[in-house]
Each structure stands twice: as C-alpha cells, then as structure tokens.
Amino acid sequence: MKIYLELFSTFFRMGLFTFGGGYAMLPLLQREVVENKAWATEEQLLDYYAIGQTTPGIIAVNTATFIGQKQAGTFGAVIAVLGLISPSIVIISFLAGILEQFYDHPKVMGALAGIRVAVSALILTTVIKMSKSAIKDWGGLLIFAVVLFLILGFSSPILVTVLVGAGLGILLSRRKYGNS
Amino acid sequence: MEILRLIYAFAFTGLFAIGGGLATIPFLQDMGEKYGWFTTKELIDMVAISESTPGPIGINMATFVGIRVGGYLGGVMATLALVLPSIIVVLLLIPFLDRYQKSPLTQGIFYGLRPTSAGLISAALLGFIKMVVFFGGNLVLSGINWLNLALFLGFFGLIKLKNIHPVLVIGLGAAMGMLLHLV
Numbered sequence: 001m002k003i004y005l006e007l008f009s010t011f012f013r014m015g016l017f018t019f020g021g022g023y024a025m026l027p028l029l030q031r032e033v034v035e036n037k038a039w040a041t042e043e044q045l046l047d048y049y050a051i052g053q054t055t056p057g058i059i060a061v062n063t064a065t066f067i068g069q070k071q072a073g074t075f076g077a078v079i080a081v082l083g084l085i086s087p088s089i090v091i092i093s094f095l096a097g098i099l100e101q102f103y104d105h106p107k108v109m110g111a112l113a114g115i116r117v118a119v120s121a122l123i124l125t126t127v128i129k130m131s132k133s134a135i136k137d138w139g140g141l142l143i144f145a146v147v148l149f150l151i152l153g154f155s156s157p158i159l160v161t162v163l164v165g166a167g168l169g170i171l172l173s174r175r176k177y178g179n180s
Numbered sequence: 181m182e183i184l185r186l187i188y189a190f191a192f193t194g195l196f197a198i199g200g201g202l203a204t205i206p207f208l209q210d211m212g213e214k215y216g217w218f219t220t221k222e223l224i225d226m227v228a229i230s231e232s233t234p235g236p237i238g239i240n241m242a243t244f245v246g247i248r249v250g251g252y253l254g255g256v257m258a259t260l261a262l263v264l265p266s267i268i269v270v271l272l273l274i275p276f277l278d279r280y281q282k283s284p285l286t287q288g289i290f291y292g293l294r295p296t297s298a299g300l301i302s303a304a305l306l307g308f309i310k311m312v313v314f315f316g317g318n319l320v321l322s323g324i325n326w327l328n329l330a331l332f333l334g335f336f337g338l339i340k341l342k343n344i345h346p347v348l349v350i351g352l353g354a355a356m357g358m359l360l361h362l363v
Contacts, residue, residue: 015235019347025236051281054290055273057266058238059200065270074271081263088235089259092243093252095229107358112225114357117328118349119228120308121335126202127301134199134294143292147299152306158210162196162296169292170285 003072004079010037011064011083018060025060039067060084139172183250183257185215190242190261195269198290199297201230201237204262206300208245209307217249220311232350238262331356 010032018025026049033039040048045063052062061081068080102108135141143165150156150164193207205227212218218226226248230240239259246258273280280286313332314323331353339349356362 015239017234018236019232019234019345051270051273051277053199054281054286055266055269056196056198057194057263057269058197058204058236060236061239061263061266062270065267066274069271069274077267077271081267084236085239085259085263088233088239089243089256091233091235092230092240093247093255095233096244096247096255099225099229106361109363110357110359110361111354112228112357113328113362114331114353114355114360115228115350116221116224116308116312116353117331117357117362118335118353119224119231120305120312121332121339122231122346122349123202123205123227123301123305123308124336125339127298127305130199130202130301131295131298134298140291140295144295144299144302147296148303151300151303158207158300159192159196161300162198162293165292165296165299166289167292169290169296170288173284173288173291 004076006037007068007071007076007080008083011068011080012086014060014064015084015087025063029063033067039071139168143168143172183254186246186249186254186258187261189215190246190258191265193242194262194265197238197297198293201239201241202301203297204238204241206304208241209304211245215249217245220307222248224308224311228350228353232347327360328362331362 014025014028014032018028029045029049030042034042034045048063048066049059052059052066055062061084064080064084065077068077070076072079099108131144135144146168147161147165150161156164189207189211193204197203197207205223208223208226209220212220212223226241226244227237230237230244233240239262242259242262243255246255248254250257309332313325313329315325335349335353338344338352
C-alpha cells in the first residue's frame with residue numbers, strides 16, 4: 001500500500017510543479033526518482049526517457065508508466081500516471097470555469113489576443129528546435145517536405161500522413177543502412 | 181454520444197501523436213474541424229493556458245478540450261483516453277524493450293515519424309499564424325494585421341535572443357494585448 005501512495009504523491013508533485021511537461025520535467029524527475037527515492041539510477045532514467053520518446057503519446061506519461069511498473073507492477077504504473085495527471089485535471093477544470101465567465105470582458109479579450117500572438121511565436125521556436133533534431137539528413141528533409149505537401153496540398157487525413165511518414169522512414173532508412 | 185466521440189478522438193491521439201505534448205496540436209485542430217468542437221482561435225487560447233499552467237501540456241489540453249465538449253466528466257474522460265494507449269503500449273513493450281529499441285524496423289519507423297511529427301506541427305502552426313497575423317483569412321499582403329505581425333516577430337526575436345521562460349512570454353503577450361487593445 002505504501003508504495004502506491006508514494007508513487008501517487010511523487011508523480012502528483014511532478015504534475016503540479018512542472019511547466020511545459022516533457023523536457024521541463026527531467027530535472028525534477030532526476031531529483032525525486034533518482035536522488036530521493038532511488039527508484040532508478042541516473043542512466044536508467046535517461047533510458048526510460050529515451051524510450052518514452054519512441055513510444056506513442058505524452059513523454060511524461062510513458063516515463064511514469066515505466067517507473068511505476070518497475071516499482072509495483074501494472075497497478076503501480078496506473079497509479080503513477082493517475083498521480084501525474086490529477087493536478088492538471090483539477091487546475092484546468094478550475095480555470096476553464098473561470099475563463100468561461102470572463103471570456104467576453106474586453107480586457108480579457110485583449111489579453112487573449114496578445115497571448116495568441118505570444119503562443120504562436122513560442123510554437124514557432126519549438127517547431128524550429130524540433131525540426132533541427134528530427135531532420136538530420138536529406139531523407140528526413142524529404143519526409144518533412146512530403147508531409148507538408150500532403151497536408152497543405154491535399155488536406156490529407158492525419159492517419160494517412162502518419163502511415164506515409166512511417167513507411168517512407170522504413171524505406172529510406174533501409175537504403176541508408178544498405179549504403180553504409 | 182458526444183462523450184464516446186471524445187474518448188475515441190483522444191485515444192486515437194494518444195496512439196498516434198509522437199513526440200510529446202505539442203505533437204497533439206494537429207490532432208486537436210483536426211477535432212475542431214471535424215466535429216466543430218472549437219475554432220482555431222479557441223484552440224490557441226487552450227494551448228496558451230495549457231502552456232502557462234502546471235503539468236504536461238498534452239494532458240492540460242486534453243482536459244481543456246474535454247471540458248468544453250462534455251463538461252467536467254468530459255475533461256476526465258478525454259484525459260484518461262489520451263493516456264490509456266500509452267500505458268498499454270509501454271506495459272506491453274517492457275518485456276521486449278531491448279529488442280524493440282534496437283530493431284531496424286523500429287528505428288526506420290521513428291526515422292520517418294520524427295520529421296512527420298515536425299511537419300504536422302508546422303502545418304498546424306501555419307493555421308495559427310493565418311489566424312493571428314492574417315485576420316484568419318488567406319495568406320495575402322492586404323490581409324496582414326501589421327501590429328500583430330510586428331509583435332509576433334518581436335516575441336520570436338526575444339525568445340531566440342534572451343531565451344526567456346514560456347510563461348513570461350505569455351504574460352508579456354497578455355500585457356501587450358491589454359495595453360494595445362488587440363483583436
């Protein structure tokens with residue numbers, strides 16, 4: 001029982017004190033999971049993190065699943081994830097209610113309009129950073145271009161786009177390994 | 181009925197969005213268009229609030245969209261639906277982890293999926309920029325909202341040069357928006 005409580009409260013704190021999720025969570029994970037609880041070594045944590053990026057979904061959720069499973073099996077994994085997502089559910093529920101009430105206020109509308117500009121700029125910097133690490137060679141650039149062409153030119157459905165991207169990845173990487 | 185659609189849409193997102201929170205944005209945009217749950221403008225607002233509140237962005241956005249569509253129950257269901265595929269996939273993979281990670285097939289798939297994810301988000305971002313800088317219309321010179329464009333470039337430069345925290349950038353955006361009465 002104690003381990004479940006510990007998993008829940010540790011990941012609850014993680015959800016409560018990180019802004020931005022994913023990469024922003026790593027330093028806190030290091031302190032809590034490696035130093036305080038000794039649930040994983042530094043290297044294991046980085047491994048989980050790397051695998052969390054090569055499995056579908058939110059990276060923080062994948063990492064929580066790993067650590068929970070290692071400590072207390074399948075149920076431990078579920079508890080860790082529930083701990084991680086609980087603060088978000090509470091905080092966002094609270095804010096969504098408030099926002100709904102003040103949405104039409106002129107000051108709020110002005111603030112939101114400014115925020116939209118700021119967020120677009122933020123996403124642009126993230127996309128640039130992401131593209132730099134995702135597109136390492138001509139093959140990657142080709143896949144990126146094909147994806148943009150499919151969406152912007154043909155409004156291709158997401159699932160089709162993802163499957164085309166994965167297929168091209170298999171094809172091009174095989175050629176790459178064949179050449180080397 | 182709407183709740184079932186919500187659960188399906190978020191389980192789909194959880195299964196196919198690769199690369200963290202922002203990777204869910206194209207999926208959310210798709211939901212907005214397909215089901216009419218929210219406009220692009222409202223989506224950007226939700227992204228903004230999700231970035232400036234604690235917790236993983238992807239989780240925050242799922243809760244937010246869920247609440248919009250199906251109240252508080254919708255918020256909980258959307259979030260659970262988003263994380264369930266991850267939990268299942270990771271738990272199933274744990275016994276084969278070493279083989280999975282080193283397999284050429286996995287490496288090939290992710291060699292393709294990383295640029296795909298970047299492309300999907302870029303396309304979504306283009307929609308955001310259209311909304312913010314071009315009054316939501318077409319990408320033509322006459323439709324430019326010059327004040328917003330100047331702010332957009334200013335924010336971009338500020339983040340690039342000073343590396344300031346996203347929450348501060350959003351706060352600055354709110355202040356400028358109020359001062360300048362932006363639309």
